[in-house]
Amino acid sequence: MPAWINESLSNTQGYPGTVMAWRIASALLLGAATAGVYRWARRGQGAQATFLTTLVLLSVTIAMATQVIGDSVARAFSLVGALSVARFRTVVKDTQDTAFVILAVVVGMAAGANNAMVAIVGLGVVGLAAPLLWPPRRDPSLGGAEVEMKVRLAAAQDVRATAEQILATFAVRSTLLAIETARQGASIDLTYRVRLRPDVPPVQAAAELSRIAGVEGVEMRRADRTSD
Incomplete structure (x- = not known):
């Protein structure tokens, strides 16, 4: 050498x-x-x-x-x-x-x-x-993934309990992360960390929540976190 x-x-x-x-x-x-x-x-x-x-x-x-x-x-x-x-x-x-x-x-x-x-x-x-x-790649559909979900509710209507009941039907677990007001107090934004069930598409989860009277909007984003 x-x-x-x-x-x-x-x-x-x-x-x-x-x-x-x-x-x-x-x-x-x-x-x-x-x-x-x-x-x-x-x-x-x-x-x-x-x-x-x-x-x-x-x-x-x-x-x-x-x-x-x-x-x-x-x-x-x-x-x-x-x-x-x-x-x-x-x-x-x-x-x-x-x-x-x-x-x-x-x-x-x-x-x-x-x-x-x-x-x-x-x-x-x-x-x-x-x-x-390295964390495994998630399927683009987010099925079974852990996501951060923001649900906007009308402040004048008490629909949080109803929304969380629906949330429980398609989530393995959910944790409330933050509560904040929006639109000068006319709306309330609830942010959750949610582990979706593998058989539940995120579009279906968002659609179910949007059908509730008093829910003004639903937003999801990927939250690549490890489970506890």
Whole structure:
């Protein structure tokens, strides 16, 4: 094997690849434990699956960054600057995307710092973990999915009890999240987190609620959260 490849696969700390692999793998396990503690602390409120995944992936990525930095103060400041530019100049729509932005930065720093082994081992761990942690794709119909539902009621009519009775017929469970007024107090918006039954299309649920006298509107949006 050429000398330049051997030099790139070596690391400045002098640790064997097995030690780095164990450190990064232990970060994966501890990150999963952190996500578990967070989910337990949020029991009854729901925890975003994407945020749980981000906690795990960030643990692995930071472990990689620590291996890259070592005892170098210059590398530490370089990492801070690179992460600041990457994070605040890159528009992300998902918390998981943030983890991969940081991962890309650390991998680039590892290669630039002649610590390619850190990048290889870290990418291997992330590559194995990410598909297992990534939330499954929901069917576009939202059947059986957890959704946030906003029901607008006429303030002059007491129809909340009736609406919640209908809601119970097509939902596995529902939790009231918020109550707010609208149209200068003429209407009341009730926001629920609802787990729809698999056999109930969201269109049917919205139609059933809309038939109730006093219900002015129904809005649903996906709420990709893990169940408690």
